[in-house]
Amino acid sequence: MIRTEHLTKIYRMGDTEVYALNDVNLEITEGEFVAVIGPSGSGKSTLLNMIGCLDTPTSGSVYIDNVNTATLNENQLAEIRRKKIGFIFQQFNLVHTLDAVENVALPLFFSGVRRDLRLKKAKELLESVGLGNRVHHKPAELSGGQQQRVAIARALSNDPEVVIADEPTGNVDSETGNTIMDVLQGLNKDGRTIIVVTHDPEIAARATRTQRMRDGKLLA
Numbered sequence: 001m002i003r004t005e006h007l008t009k010i011y012r013m014g015d016t017e018v019y020a021l022n023d024v025n026l027e028i029t030e031g032e033f034v035a036v037i038g039p040s041g042s043g044k045s046t047l048l049n050m051i052g053c054l055d056t057p058t059s060g061s062v063y064i065d066n067v068n069t070a071t072l073n074e075n076q077l078a079e080i081r082r083k084k085i086g087f088i089f090q091q092f093n094l095v096h097t098l099d100a101v102e103n104v105a106l107p108l109f110f111s112g113v114r115r116d117l118r119l120k121k122a123k124e125l126l127e128s129v130g131l132g133n134r135v136h137h138k139p140a141e142l143s144g145g146q147q148q149r150v151a152i153a154r155a156l157s158n159d160p161e162v163v164i165a166d167e168p169t170g171n172v173d174s175e176t177g178n179t180i181m182d183v184l185q186g187l188n189k190d191g192r193t194i195i196v197v198t199h200d201p202e203i204a205a206r207a208t209r210t211q212r213m214r215d216g217k218l219l220a
């Protein structure tokens, strides 16, 4: 489903070059739950951004369903980001002026779904993550764990095959982190492919496969 070949990303900072990713070869098949673990600065977020078509490599390739993403134009990449992949970030990235149901419905707006239908779907998704009684709360009126569950519901709004989560439990306490992992594990049981970045070994242990990174390289 996802494959990287010799994936390399170099950031140039003045005279120095940082290899954020250095020849990464990774294959993830449909239905897997993969944890990517490694110290801060090892390239985890860069890898997720490449897999999620949010950024482009310096060299090497990312294949999604056997299509080399380098051959796609901006519109086609946007379509993959919108339909195939759901993103969850450490900082939740919710829109603070919108309530929970409007946040979850936002990607459906960009997909052209009618207002009544997108609000209905958003409410169902919030119920599925245990927030049916918080639909009209704004992010500031929700706890960190609740905000992250809103973000998970939003990531699911276009029914993606792959869910990518970058340190989703990084800003919540460990009990809330476990609840968030319960939700991700449930999504995996429903057949979704999950890729989660973490530096917490206990969180990683919940995945079916762990990939370690260091200095931009994937360790065996």
Ligand SMILES: Nc1ncnc2c1ncn2[C@@H]1O[C@H](COP(=O)(O)OP(=O)(O)O)[C@@H](O)[C@H]1O
Binding pocket: 011, 012, 013, 018, 019, 020, 038, 039, 040, 041, 042, 043, 044, 045, 046, 047
């Ligand atoms: N936009 C950027 N510009 C310059 N260097 C960057 C940029 N993004 C990441 N890096 C560098 O690339 C390396 C990997 O970063 P990152 O993928 O964020 O690591 P991780 O998510 O594992 O903490 C780090 O050394 C970081 O400083």
Ligand SMILES: [Mg+2]
Binding pocket: 044, 045, 046, 166
């Ligand atoms: Mg990171």
